[in-house]
Amino acid sequence: MSTTTESPMRNGVDTATLFATLDAVKASPEIAKFQFRATNRWVNGTHNRSTIHGFYGAGQELAHRQQATFDADHPEVLVGADNAPTPVEFLLHALAACLTSGLANIAAVRGVELTSVESTVEGDINLLGILGLSDEVRNGYEQIRISFRLEGDDPDKLRGLVEQSRLRSAVYDVLTNGVPVSIEVEA
């Protein structure tokens, strides 16, 4: 006879650590205050580069295991050199990534099996806004759509993951509700 102990890993999520983290935050809500950061440096024309490394959280200065750099540029049709995706495309990556990370966590907590998650994000933007050619067209996206294709457990359970992830997504919240942004200049 053998005894099977359920693994705390589910869908690649360490649920034991997840529940321990929740308990730690309940005991000390102050550790939930995080600050994320990026620095950016202009390269040339519309081409620039951001670096992401350190952040604050759990009451201390922390850093990612690796420093990451991301370029951005405009494509040639928008008078750039197309060295990298545009700034607005990174918003689409952020949205898909946040909802996907969230639903994987939620699946693990709920014991829902997940074998595949794919999504496509589209953002419609009318450049009359940023080109200053119309006062009636906004500068940013007019609409963003994301469509998920999930495989694994019962379809209703899978749909429930996306709904719960939406309700707790940081990026979905920022994109749909907006956030105060302050700008300082030293020149």
Add this chain to the structure above:
Amino acid sequence: MSTTTESPMRNGVDTATLFATLDAVKASPEIAKFQFRATNRWVNGTHNRSTIHGFYGAGQELAHRQQATFDADHPEVLVGADNAPTPVEFLLHALAACLTSGLANIAAVRGVELTSVESTVEGDINLLGILGLSDEVRNGYEQIRISFRLEGDDPDKLRGLVEQSRLRSAVYDVLTNGVPVSIEVEA
């Protein structure tokens, strides 16, 4: 004696092409309708990967010169494997990149000399929201701050670049005003 012809390149921006693009859009406003896209695939746990390549604009299907992929993950303190920055950090990159691309274009159009542009972005987020531990804390950033350090021309002219870039930034608009996001699920 020699005659100097002013180059259409300024700060790495091809101003001749920029003005030609503006004229083309004025003549055919339909070509200003763009759609940007990303696809995302879950890897494991909170780790996933987006691909950015094709987009629609100027009345046709287009693609970046190179396909780009970007990972996202949670750090270990947030029960991830820290394979990449978090989704919310890509919002900070997008904001800095959009404002920086814009001000380089505006500098070129205004004939303002720019020798260095650096910025630091910080986003404050209280994770009690996404952890579902408080109904009074939002899921997303509570505040984003970006500080620019510019070198080149007269300081007032440099500050004016940032202000005009803010007024015409797609990412600043989306982050401060929000955008409708629709979600579909196929399961």
